[in-house]
Amino acid sequence: MAARDLYEVLGVPRTASREEIQRAYRKLARAHHPDVNKEPGAEDRFKDIAEAYDVLSDPAKRQRYDAFGPDWRSVPEDVDPDAWSRARPGRRARAGAGARSGGRPDFAYGFGGFGPDVDLSDLFGGNWGPVPGADQEAEITVGVDDAYHGARRTVTLQTPGGPRTIHVTIPPGVTDGQRIRLAGQGGRGDGGRPGDLYLITRIADPRYRVEGRDLYAPLPLTPWEAALGATVAVDTPGGEAKLKIPPGTSTGRRLRLRGRGLPNPRGQAGDLYAEARIMVPPRLTGDERRLFEQLAALSDFDPRRHP
Incomplete structure (x- = not known):
C-alpha cells in the first residue's frame, strides 16, 4: 500500500466526502471480493481496498495520511507537518498533491494554511453520516473430523482493542482455504453497522x-x-x-x-x-x-x- 496513493486505490479525489469514500468502497469491495471474483490478484486487490477504506474513513487516520503521506504510520504524533515537509521536500510533493491541484488542502503546508473560513471539524468530523466498519480476516485450524462432521469452536482473536472471544460454527464439508462469513463480527463502524469477519479454514490432521x-x-x-x-x-x-x-x-x-x-x-x-x-x-x-x-x-x- 505504501507505493500507491490511497485515494487512487478507491478511485476518489482527495476532496471526497465520507459518503463518497463509503460508496466507492462498497462498489469496489463487491466487485473484488474473493468469494465473487475468482480472477488472479482479486484477493490482493480486495485487501488494498479494505486498507484504503480503513484509513480514509477514519477522520484521524485520514488527517495524518494527508499530512504525511505513505509515512503517516511511522511519523511520531508530536511532529509538526510543516517541519516534516520542509525536511523531506520530495515527500511534500506527494502528500501535497491535492492542494496544488485545487483539491483538498494538504497538511504538509502547515495547519495555518487553511484560511479563516475553513473549519477542521468540517473536514475531519462534522456530520458526514454513519460509516460501516471494514471487513476483516483471520485463520482457524480444524481437524478432518471437524471438517467432515462440522463443529462448534470458540476462537480468541487479537484486536486493537484487546482479545475478543467469539463462537464459531464450522459447517460440515468445509475445505482447506474456505472462508466462513461471520456477519457483524468485523471492524467497528463510525456510527454504522460493523463489518464482517471472514475466517479462513486451514485443515491440519496427522492422519490424513x-x-x-x-x-x-x-x-x-x-x-x-x-x-x-x-x-x-x-x-x-x-x-x-x-x-x-x-x-x-x-x-x-x-x-x-x-x-x-x-x-x-x-x-x-x-x-x-x-x-x-x-x-x-x-x-x-x-x-x-x-x-x-x-x-x-x-x-x-x-x-x-x-x-
Whole structure:
C-alpha cells in the first residue's frame, strides 16, 4: 500500500466526502471480493481496498495520511507537518498533491494554511453520516473430523482493542482455504453497522493429507496381505470401511474408497485414497524366519529388476 496513493486505490479525489469514500468502497469491495471474483490478484486487490477504506474513513487516520503521506504510520504524533515537509521536500510533493491541484488542502503546508473560513471539524468530523466498519480476516485450524462432521469452536482473536472471544460454527464439508462469513463480527463502524469477519479454514490432521475434498491416508499391510490379497478394515472420518486389497499390491499403490472423503453440501463428496505401505515384523519368530527363508529359496522375484 505504501507505493500507491490511497485515494487512487478507491478511485476518489482527495476532496471526497465520507459518503463518497463509503460508496466507492462498497462498489469496489463487491466487485473484488474473493468469494465473487475468482480472477488472479482479486484477493490482493480486495485487501488494498479494505486498507484504503480503513484509513480514509477514519477522520484521524485520514488527517495524518494527508499530512504525511505513505509515512503517516511511522511519523511520531508530536511532529509538526510543516517541519516534516520542509525536511523531506520530495515527500511534500506527494502528500501535497491535492492542494496544488485545487483539491483538498494538504497538511504538509502547515495547519495555518487553511484560511479563516475553513473549519477542521468540517473536514475531519462534522456530520458526514454513519460509516460501516471494514471487513476483516483471520485463520482457524480444524481437524478432518471437524471438517467432515462440522463443529462448534470458540476462537480468541487479537484486536486493537484487546482479545475478543467469539463462537464459531464450522459447517460440515468445509475445505482447506474456505472462508466462513461471520456477519457483524468485523471492524467497528463510525456510527454504522460493523463489518464482517471472514475466517479462513486451514485443515491440519496427522492422519490424513487433504487435497480439496479428497483425503489420503497410509494403509499398513503385511507382506502376505499384499502378496495374496485380503479384505481389511480402514478408518475413515465417516466410520470404518472395508477395503479389498488386490493380490500383488506393492508399497505406494493407491486404493480408492469412493465418496469417503469430505462431504460436499452442493454435490459429490470427495474420495479417500489408502496408500499401501508393506510392513514386516520387527522381530521374527523361529517359524516365521524358516518360512521367509523357504520363500527366499523358492522365489526368483527380484524387485530391483522387476519393479
